Amino acid sequence: MSFKQALYAATAMTLVTASGALAENLVIATVNNGDMIRMQGLTQDFTDKTGHTVEWVTLEENVLRQRVTTDIAAKGGSFDIMTIGMYETPIWGANGWLVSLDDLSAEYDADDILPAMRAGLSHDGTLYAAPFYGESSMIMYRTDLMEKAGLEMPEAPTWQFIREAAAAMTDRDSDINGICLRGKAGWGEGGAFITVTGNSFGARWFDEDWNAQFDQPEWKEALTFFVDMMQESGPTGYATNGFNENLNLFQQGKCGMWIDATVAASFVTNPDDSTVADKVGFALAPNSEGVDRKANWLWAWALAVPAGTQKEAAAKEFIEWATSKDYIELVAENEGWANVPPGARTSLYENPNYQAVPFAQKTLDSILAADPTNPTVKPVPYVGVQFVAIPEFAGIATEVSQEFSAVYAGQQTVDEALAKAQALTNDAMEAAGYR
Amino acid sequence: MATKHSRSAARLMMAPAVILLLGWMLVPLIMTLIFSFKQYLPLRGGDLGWVGFDNYVRFVSSSAFWPSVVATLTIVGGVLLITVIIGVLLAILLNQPMWGQGVVRILVIAPFFVMPTVSALVWKNMFMDPVNGLFAHLWRFFGAEPIAWLSEASLPSIVLIVSWQWLPFATLILLTAIQSLDGEQLEAAEMDGAPPLKRFGYITLPHLSRAITIVVLIQTIFLLAIFAEIFVTTGGAFGTRTLTYLIFQRVLESQNVGLGSAGGVYAIILANIVAIFLMRIVGKNLDA
Amino acid sequence: MARAVTQQRKIINTAAAWGVGLLIFFPILWTVLTSFKTEATAIADPPVFLAFDWTLENYSAVMERSNYARFLWNSIIIAGGSTILGIIVAVPAAWSMAFVPSTRTKDILLWMLSTKMLPAVGVLYPIYLICIKLGVLDSRGALVIILMLMNLPIIVWMLYTYFKEIPGEILEAARMDGATLKEEILYVLTPMAVPGIASTLLLNFILAWNEAFWTLNLTAANAAPLTAFIASYSSPEGLFFAKLSAASTMAIAPILILGWFSQKQLVSGLTFGAVK
Numbered sequence: 001m002s003f004k005q006a007l008y009a010a011t012a013m014t015l016v017t018a019s020g021a022l023a024e025n026l027v028i029a030t031v032n033n034g035d036m037i038r039m040q041g042l043t044q045d046f047t048d049k050t051g052h053t054v055e056w057v058t059l060e061e062n063v064l065r066q067r068v069t070t071d072i073a074a075k076g077g078s079f080d081i082m083t084i085g086m087y088e089t090p091i092w093g094a095n096g097w098l099v100s101l102d103d104l105s106a107e108y109d110a111d112d113i114l115p116a117m118r119a120g121l122s123h124d125g126t127l128y129a130a131p132f133y134g135e136s137s138m139i140m141y142r143t144d145l146m147e148k149a150g151l152e153m154p155e156a157p158t159w160q161f162i163r164e165a166a167a168a169m170t171d172r173d174s175d176i177n178g179i180c181l182r183g184k185a186g187w188g189e190g191g192a193f194i195t196v197t198g199n200s201f202g203a204r205w206f207d208e209d210w211n212a213q214f215d216q217p218e219w220k221e222a223l224t225f226f227v228d229m230m231q232e233s234g235p236t237g238y239a240t241n242g243f244n245e246n247l248n249l250f251q252q253g254k255c256g257m258w259i260d261a262t263v264a265a266s267f268v269t270n271p272d273d274s275t276v277a278d279k280v281g282f283a284l285a286p287n288s289e290g291v292d293r294k295a296n297w298l299w300a301w302a303l304a305v306p307a308g309t310q311k312e313a314a315a316k317e318f319i320e321w322a323t324s325k326d327y328i329e330l331v332a333e334n335e336g337w338a339n340v341p342p343g344a345r346t347s348l349y350e351n352p353n354y355q356a357v358p359f360a361q362k363t364l365d366s367i368l369a370a371d372p373t374n375p376t377v378k379p380v381p382y383v384g385v386q387f388v389a390i391p392e393f394a395g396i397a398t399e400v401s402q403e404f405s406a407v408y409a410g411q412q413t414v415d416e417a418l419a420k421a422q423a424l425t426n427d428a429m430e431a432a433g434y435r
Numbered sequence: 436m437a438t439k440h441s442r443s444a445a446r447l448m449m450a451p452a453v454i455l456l457l458g459w460m461l462v463p464l465i466m467t468l469i470f471s472f473k474q475y476l477p478l479r480g481g482d483l484g485w486v487g488f489d490n491y492v493r494f495v496s497s498s499a500f501w502p503s504v505v506a507t508l509t510i511v512g513g514v515l516l517i518t519v520i521i522g523v524l525l526a527i528l529l530n531q532p533m534w535g536q537g538v539v540r541i542l543v544i545a546p547f548f549v550m551p552t553v554s555a556l557v558w559k560n561m562f563m564d565p566v567n568g569l570f571a572h573l574w575r576f577f578g579a580e581p582i583a584w585l586s587e588a589s590l591p592s593i594v595l596i597v598s599w600q601w602l603p604f605a606t607l608i609l610l611t612a613i614q615s616l617d618g619e620q621l622e623a624a625e626m627d628g629a630p631p632l633k634r635f636g637y638i639t640l641p642h643l644s645r646a647i648t649i650v651v652l653i654q655t656i657f658l659l660a661i662f663a664e665i666f667v668t669t670g671g672a673f674g675t676r677t678l679t680y681l682i683f684q685r686v687l688e689s690q691n692v693g694l695g696s697a698g699g700v701y702a703i704i705l706a707n708i709v710a711i712f713l714m715r716i717v718g719k720n721l722d723a
Numbered sequence: 724m725a726r727a728v729t730q731q732r733k734i735i736n737t738a739a740a741w742g743v744g745l746l747i748f749f750p751i752l753w754t755v756l757t758s759f760k761t762e763a764t765a766i767a768d769p770p771v772f773l774a775f776d777w778t779l780e781n782y783s784a785v786m787e788r789s790n791y792a793r794f795l796w797n798s799i800i801i802a803g804g805s806t807i808l809g810i811i812v813a814v815p816a817a818w819s820m821a822f823v824p825s826t827r828t829k830d831i832l833l834w835m836l837s838t839k840m841l842p843a844v845g846v847l848y849p850i851y852l853i854c855i856k857l858g859v860l861d862s863r864g865a866l867v868i869i870l871m872l873m874n875l876p877i878i879v880w881m882l883y884t885y886f887k888e889i890p891g892e893i894l895e896a897a898r899m900d901g902a903t904l905k906e907e908i909l910y911v912l913t914p915m916a917v918p919g920i921a922s923t924l925l926l927n928f929i930l931a932w933n934e935a936f937w938t939l940n941l942t943a944a945n946a947a948p949l950t951a952f953i954a955s956y957s958s959p960e961g962l963f964f965a966k967l968s969a970a971s972t973m974a975i976a977p978i979l980i981l982g983w984f985s986q987k988q989l990v991s992g993l994t995f996g997a998v999k
Binding site: 027029032037040041055056057058059060063066067070071074075076077078079248252 | 766787788789847848851852854855860861939940943944947951954955956957
């Protein structure tokens, strides 16, 4: 503990002894994205209010997952609060590894959490993680380039339109790619994107008996479409582009369109970082003509308390603070409304201050358009839009997305990749005892 | 002559190191062996009972297995080849009279101090990034299309990064060896009119064989285990999944400890095959 | 004539060696330079080499976000502790191997090296469970021991090769004079072995400093060293080459400086004493 923290703790202690509660030191594992870093900067507000101090373990997303999963599965108890996603929460909740959050205080107003988020972070109706921010995905496009191409973006475009527009906007000489999309291997990167693309072409991961579906024509159509479009209008080397890489490209004015997380909207419209901040329009994610599912996902970074922690009460206090309406106000005060953590609470979207933010409505519409319990046209035995909420999925989808990335890099054909994906998925499902 | 007294004392003195290492080897090894015969899935309740050789069969029958062995050997072999060849050339160069030899030596050994994670991050972002990387700038400057290094040339890229980290090690050992080379012998050969290549082949190279052995042996041990460089750059995509990385995927990404443990046993077998192979070829050189 | 030729050759050698040296060093130099740029300059096309407005803002941003001093301190304790402990365990073993060799000495040495071949990730869960049982998760002590065990084979081997260089006659003489085993080690052997021990210490300090699997997976808030520090700066949202460079520089600077100051010992350390 540093001297400064010790000092805080000491002052906090004197404050709190009056009210009878015990000041705790919470260890919180979190991911190194912008909103979480911002929260770390505001932690003093929490300490002032409750007397508890906080120590952050900030890790890059992949390292964080590996770290918290090991710790919770082995019951290591290294962390009092873990930052986890919509994928982990229902699985861990079902295992009894997380503390139920159904008993949060009345002023916290859990009913205010967007229903889609709440459903995605619950198991059997019990909330196991509180959303810090939520996201879907949508199209971000350059209004100036769209105009130059003589086209107009519909509210809800189809893939066919997107492909045509991308080709029209592409200008290789001035280094402008019509469309930038994720191709990077990893289930949460390119794996997530190709899964929702599959959904919007009528494909699915598994049939009702957990048989892999990569041998079906819908997958071939989706993957072929994706590869052809990126060939025509995508950036070079898109096989290694994930969220960050595409964000950089878009901010530098090198993309006509980008379909990705709704949280990116605040980054691309921030004039400090983005060279195209005033020329960005938004639209709902596309679907293939005649398919009643859009290529948008549903995700939340959420805070959960591992079962067995000694500091459950203090941990819940922190969660109430970090995911409260007050915290949103606090960020708005310090950083402006465009930078508040989005996508978690209904009341945020009813707030006139936030409604003035250009991407607020499209974000909400995108979130509402995603249905984790009904992600594909054909019936599926799983929950989750861009993932399948079973423990084996992360491993399988990472390997599948690696096969797909090899296609994007021109190292194998669509058919080869699909055949390998089919084999390895069935193999892993067999190993796990599904088939 | 060692006395009986000193022999027993010697055993006593060796005991702590041997016992500790024995423990460090046996405890994990036995646990790995036990897990490898079990269905052990931490996310599904942990130990689900014995499954015989299922994990072993499944691990090798996976389509990822043989490519991972090939990738491992390619990376190890590639790095060894590059570091030894460039290391020898560099050692010869650094052994020549010049100004500022000490400073040059500092420059050359610097990469050895860099954490693997940091070096992978720096190479990936600041050099190999196809848009903002320095290589991309360079390529564009010469009017060429930038290369997406980590997808189009994934294995060579990783070999490059790892070679950069290990070149100082090889160079320094070889340099020390060259410095001890008998100058008169070389001069005599020169007088006799032996061309430089011949002098190198008949005098320098044999002299270096022992140093090369050390380089190959030590590097192989470390190279078989490289992980951070792959985790940070490609995440195992584009044919860079080594055996170590495949085990990581099985244990941590798929959370299948039994399957990963079986992989661990295979990795030990592979490491020992490589070790025996090395000993056979170069082991003689190791005798002091 | 001959003099002119050597002078000319020296110039060529110098140019070539400096060229290669700078090329090898360039990635580190570039990282350090980038850490003093603004984010916009860091990705400028064409790249700016030296003529930019130097700024310290990346360093202050990193300092504000992370408790660098604590990461650094943990790295020093873990790397230093494991190396010193390793030397304490290894010196007697290496001594007895070098001076009382048996037919099995070489086998034992090779066996020790072979323990380094077990892939660490395969035993993550077993080791993790043991640490929980012993209550030493996220403690520096556990990492000191684990890293000591990891590097012990290398330490033993290096010390062995150094000790073998020490002429046996001196020991014989000491024994003749009636020196006990303890005195023999303390007064005769140790002074002669100090350079070798110093080199071993240094090399293994570096190896322990750079170890990134166990130090990352067995720590949380208390014992996390610089490898965990760097894990919070890789791939954040947005393009942060300058901040990444600042964090990278901060992670490698201490060891780089240490290495440069003691490069003489290190150079002989790197040779494993086995090259004459």
